[in-house]
Amino acid sequence: MGSIEPSCFSQLDKQELDILLSLGTSSRYPKGTFIFSPGEAGQHVFFLHKGRIKISNLSPAGHEVILWFCFSCEMFGLSEITRGNDRAVSAQACEDSEVTSIPRELFNTFLIHHPKVAFLIMQILSCRMRVLGDMLVNLVSDNVNTRLVKLILRLGAQYGTREGKVIHLDIHLTHQEIADMIGTTRQTATTLLGQFKRQGILSIDNRRILIESEELLHGLLKTP
Amino acid sequence: MGSIEPSCFSQLDKQELDILLSLGTSSRYPKGTFIFSPGEAGQHVFFLHKGRIKISNLSPAGHEVILWFCFSCEMFGLSEITRGNDRAVSAQACEDSEVTSIPRELFNTFLIHHPKVAFLIMQILSCRMRVLGDMLVNLVSDNVNTRLVKLILRLGAQYGTREGKVIHLDIHLTHQEIADMIGTTRQTATTLLGQFKRQGILSIDNRRILIESEELLHGLLKTP
DNA sequence: GGATTTATGTCTGCCAGCCGACATTCTCTA
DNA sequence: TAGAGAATGTCGGCTGGCAGACATAAATCC
Numbered sequence: 001m002g003s004i005e006p007s008c009f010s011q012l013d014k015q016e017l018d019i020l021l022s023l024g025t026s027s028r029y030p031k032g033t034f035i036f037s038p039g040e041a042g043q044h045v046f047f048l049h050k051g052r053i054k055i056s057n058l059s060p061a062g063h064e065v066i067l068w069f070c071f072s073c074e075m076f077g078l079s080e081i082t083r084g085n086d087r088a089v090s091a092q093a094c095e096d097s098e099v100t101s102i103p104r105e106l107f108n109t110f111l112i113h114h115p116k117v118a119f120l121i122m123q124i125l126s127c128r129m130r131v132l133g134d135m136l137v138n139l140v141s142d143n144v145n146t147r148l149v150k151l152i153l154r155l156g157a158q159y160g161t162r163e164g165k166v167i168h169l170d171i172h173l174t175h176q177e178i179a180d181m182i183g184t185t186r187q188t189a190t191t192l193l194g195q196f197k198r199q200g201i202l203s204i205d206n207r208r209i210l211i212e213s214e215e216l217l218h219g220l221l222k223t224p
Numbered sequence: 225m226g227s228i229e230p231s232c233f234s235q236l237d238k239q240e241l242d243i244l245l246s247l248g249t250s251s252r253y254p255k256g257t258f259i260f261s262p263g264e265a266g267q268h269v270f271f272l273h274k275g276r277i278k279i280s281n282l283s284p285a286g287h288e289v290i291l292w293f294c295f296s297c298e299m300f301g302l303s304e305i306t307r308g309n310d311r312a313v314s315a316q317a318c319e320d321s322e323v324t325s326i327p328r329e330l331f332n333t334f335l336i337h338h339p340k341v342a343f344l345i346m347q348i349l350s351c352r353m354r355v356l357g358d359m360l361v362n363l364v365s366d367n368v369n370t371r372l373v374k375l376i377l378r379l380g381a382q383y384g385t386r387e388g389k390v391i392h393l394d395i396h397l398t399h400q401e402i403a404d405m406i407g408t409t410r411q412t413a414t415t416l417l418g419q420f421k422r423q424g425i426l427s428i429d430n431r432r433i434l435i436e437s438e439e440l441l442h443g444l445l446k447t448p
Numbered sequence: 449g450g451a452t453t454t455a456t457g458t459c460t461g462c463c464a465g466c467c468g469a470c471a472t473t474c475t476c477t478a
Numbered sequence: 479t480a481g482a483g484a485a486t487g488t489c490g491g492c493t494g495g496c497a498g499a500c501a502t503a504a505a506t507c508c
Contacts, residue, residue: 065361065365088354088358119332119335122342129352129353130303132357132360133313141283141289174484191488193486368495409496411456411458411495418458
């Protein structure tokens with residue numbers, strides 16, 4: 001579980017990052033708009049300055065699976081870079097977002113001259129592969145309740161800010177989105193979240209989760 | 225569906241490949257032995273000359289999920305290269321296999337001087353990410369029957385050899401392994417495979433699948 | 449070539465969680 | 479600030495497929 005992504009480009013010199021970003025053009029995407037969709041040719045990679053991007057996979061039957069979210073200073077659209085394949089997934093802005101898009105060719109050339117960055121990219125890809133692998137195992141071997149607990153714990157560890165015992169999750173998430181992350185239905189997610197609330201494990205304020213007791217949450221893992 | 229992996233190192237000059245392989249040492253792994261297991265430090269990458277390697281993820285509860293198989297001329301153990309992380313998955317020889325293992329550090333240095341290969345690695349990682357993404361969607365949105373059909377079709381397209389209407393799948397697979405690839409139980413896999421046999425869709429000879437009628441198989445996708 | 453392990457085939461009860469349906473409440477937008 | 483649209487809460491019936499349990503068949507190993 002929980003191999004955290006080397007999310008920030010902190011490992012990059014400010015200088016290197018500036019060169020990279022100068023290769024692209026910046027633009028704004030209002031909440032809800034798609035940066036790219038499945039089937040399109042993948043001719044750009046993206047660097048997210050501000051906002052939040054949802055990377056998801058849509059089945060022909062219309063079933064959405066959220067693979068992960070990208071936050072500030074993360075890159076996305078990397079999977080298609082080398083060959084310019086069609087996009088396999090969609091990228092949608094969950095909030096108003098500011099993004100630099102870098103043409104594939106320029107990015108590739110950049111990588112050749114900056115092997116350090118190429119390494120970072122491999123690292124990001126590897127890390128995301130692990131996440132997907134973990135998701136698969138969860139999906140197969142855990143029931144919905146456990147999956148939800150693990151999701152909340154993971155989100156807390158990765159994106160939460162601690163205030164005393166309470167962990168604030170400053171991510172606006174609907175029950176539908178939560179359901180799509182763990183492969184269940186909206187109704188089931190609602191029911192379980194309701195239970196957790198009643199047990200004093202968490203509360204939700206304007207679609208933002210507050211983990212009241214990480215301990216209790218952990219406890220749910222032991223006795224299924 | 226079905227983005228096929230650039231499996232072979234055909235895109236590499238024979239020369240480049242020779243240099244790469246000279247960095248490592250070759251050894252044999254008898255059927256059943258593990259090349260690496262979860263939790264170990266990932267200090268090598270591997271090139272498979274001959275045999276078949278099963279890459280899988282094991283849940284704490286003991287539930288195995290097979291992520292993919294590696295065949296001749298494919299590499300594996302790539303996910304941990306950049307940082308030397310612990311292995312997240314296990315690699316087990318399904319047949320007697322011959323493998324060259326290349327120390328991480330040497331491989332990394334090699335990559336810096338051969339950006340073309342670095343690109344190839346990214347491509348492989350990207351491709352495997354897609355496969356995992358597809359697996360996730362399948363798992364969530366399809367029932368077991370459909371998942372099995374899709375698996376067989378995919379295996380056929382990827383690894384099958386055509387002889388007239390029949391497609392030979394020269395991969396020795398137990399029902400348990402098939403079940404572990406689509407996230408179901410051995411019993412259910414057995415039952416469904418039995419049905420397919422009775423319908424004349426496929427036959428199994430010494431654990432090797434023969435697709436008798438790809439059409440019929442495809443037909444099962446339309447009417448669930 | 450016989451014994452032991454490993455894989456296959458089949459049946460059954462049971463229950464997690466899906467699905468539809470609806471009421472209620474929240475949250476944006478105009 | 480009203481009104482539309484979206485999100486949440488809740489119920490109950492239905493069922494896919496899991497989990498045992500066991501018999502048989504097929505490999506594999508001395």
